[in-house]
Amino acid sequence: MTVRTALVIGGGVAGPVAAMALRRAGIDAAVYEAYPATADGVGGSLAIAPNGLAALRAVGAEDAVLAVSRPMPGMVMAIGRRRTAIPPLPGVPALRLLWRADLHRALHERAVSEGVPIEHGRRLVAVDETGSGVVARFADGTTAAADILVGADGVHSTVRSLIDPAAPGPRYTGLLGFESSAGLDVPEDDGTIVYSFGRRGFYLYRRHPGGGTEWGANLPQERPLTPAEARAVPAAEWLRVLAGVHAGDDPGAELIRTTSPDRLQVLGSLKIMPSLPHWHRGRMVLVGDAAHAPSNSSGQGASLAIESAVQLARCLRDLPGPGPAFEAYERLRRPRVERVAARASRINHAKAPGPVARLLMPVLMPLAMRTVMAPERAVGPEQRYVIDWDAPVAQTQP
Numbered sequence: 001m002t003v004r005t006a007l008v009i010g011g012g013v014a015g016p017v018a019a020m021a022l023r024r025a026g027i028d029a030a031v032y033e034a035y036p037a038t039a040d041g042v043g044g045s046l047a048i049a050p051n052g053l054a055a056l057r058a059v060g061a062e063d064a065v066l067a068v069s070r071p072m073p074g075m076v077m078a079i080g081r082r083r084t085a086i087p088p089l090p091g092v093p094a095l096r097l098l099w100r101a102d103l104h105r106a107l108h109e110r111a112v113s114e115g116v117p118i119e120h121g122r123r124l125v126a127v128d129e130t131g132s133g134v135v136a137r138f139a140d141g142t143t144a145a146a147d148i149l150v151g152a153d154g155v156h157s158t159v160r161s162l163i164d165p166a167a168p169g170p171r172y173t174g175l176l177g178f179e180s181s182a183g184l185d186v187p188e189d190d191g192t193i194v195y196s197f198g199r200r201g202f203y204l205y206r207r208h209p210g211g212g213t214e215w216g217a218n219l220p221q222e223r224p225l226t227p228a229e230a231r232a233v234p235a236a237e238w239l240r241v242l243a244g245v246h247a248g249d250d251p252g253a254e255l256i257r258t259t260s261p262d263r264l265q266v267l268g269s270l271k272i273m274p275s276l277p278h279w280h281r282g283r284m285v286l287v288g289d290a291a292h293a294p295s296n297s298s299g300q301g302a303s304l305a306i307e308s309a310v311q312l313a314r315c316l317r318d319l320p321g322p323g324p325a326f327e328a329y330e331r332l333r334r335p336r337v338e339r340v341a342a343r344a345s346r347i348n349h350a351k352a353p354g355p356v357a358r359l360l361m362p363v364l365m366p367l368a369m370r371t372v373m374a375p376e377r378a379v380g381p382e383q384r385y386v387i388d389w390d391a392p393v394a395q396t397q398p
């Protein structure tokens with residue numbers, strides 16, 4: 001059965017890319033996003049890795065993302081006062097830093113200009129599968145029909161539980177995310193990001209080209225908080241807690257002291273997806289965080305979401321019908337995303353270390369940076385990955 005039409009649920013990162021890639025594969029795709037509009041100014045920043053850029057190239061969206069991002073050529077790991085430069089991978093372009101809202105807008109505009117309809121205010125609540133297609137039901141009472149349905153609806157995916165009601169949900173990493181900018185000017189080059197393992201918590205920072213310093217922190221916190229709970233705590237109180245955790249950290253303490261509460265963004269409890277038994281069922285399939293959300297420590301969530309969206313389209317282009325295409329897609333993607341998730345989970349242990357690990361970190365980290373965490377070994381296979389859009393996907397047996 002040839003797939004001609006697709007409903008893509010979710011207009012974040014994976015959704016618009018999946019729709020663009022599907023259209024290039026000859027499949028008419030429309031995106032349905034729950035939120036009434038693109039969320040300007042919220043959600044903090046993120047980095048797109050070279051492999052994410054390469055995948056965007058396959059759908060003609062690389063330039064749109066380059067235009068709203070800046071390069072991050074230098075990286076430094078700091079443990080207390082000890083600093084280790086992380087050498088760039090030879091021949092690989094720099095990571096690109098951008099605001100999440102800008103990424104969403106760039107992908108949205110690109111998709112619309114390619115002819116993808118994007119409808120806002122359409123929250124999927126149920127799916128009926130018929131013999132020949134799917135009917136999506138939205139919270140506003142409307143419906144839409146197509147040959148297949150792609151769940152690009154993020155870490156709290158509805159499509160995931162429609163595919164498998166027993167599917168595990170996202171797991172809390174034990175860390176609460178914050179982002180802000182401080183008045184302090186740190187003595188770093190523009191474009192250098194410093195990953196700093198403080199005495200009791202991880203933070204990162206980079207000089208803002210216009211003055212001041214942008215920073216983010218991962219606060220170890222036993223109990224996950226809902227976004228509403230986290231935001232109900234006054235920003236000044238969160239800054240007080242962060243100041244306690246980073247007391248004695250240089251420049252962490254000073255960054256927090258020179259941050260005004262109205263600039264603090266509470267990103268909320270950081271979640272990951274454990275390995276999912278089923279990525280697809282019948283005519284429904286998952287892409288992006290809905291299937292494989294690695295921790296934010298990987299710096300790869302969005303890039304992997306983009307890759308998966310492109311690979312799904314290639315499989316649907318080349319294989320006969322949703323069943324064989326979804327199986328090939330999962331075989332192509334699962335090992336890669338699980339390797340990235342495993343690396344990120346090792347970093348998370350270092351971000352919230354126990355007392356013994358904290359003592360050993362200054363000795364172990366530099367050693368690890370020369371061995372298991374050496375850039376080529378740790379992130380080379382992630383960042384050097386380029387999808388060959390034109391190469392046909394073979395239907396291999398599991």
Ligand SMILES: Cc1cc2nc3c(=O)[nH]c(=O)nc-3n(C[C@H](O)[C@H](O)[C@H](O)COP(=O)(O)OP(=O)(O)OC[C@H]3O[C@@H](n4cnc5c(N)ncnc54)[C@H](O)[C@@H]3O)c2cc1C
Binds near residue numbers: 013015177287
């Ligand atoms: C603090 C933090 C920092 C991060 N930093 C990085 C980084 O530096 N680099 C990186 O690559 N990744 C990073 N990530 C991860 C990255 O944000 C995600 O991997 C990426 O956004 C996944 O894209 P997605 O499209 O799968 O999901 P999302 O971007 O979450 O999009 C899902 C969309 O689906 C919509 N939706 C949900 N339910 C429904 C429904 N029922 N009906 C219709 N629509 C629905 C949502 O409103 C949303 O717009 C970070 C994440 C966090 C939390």
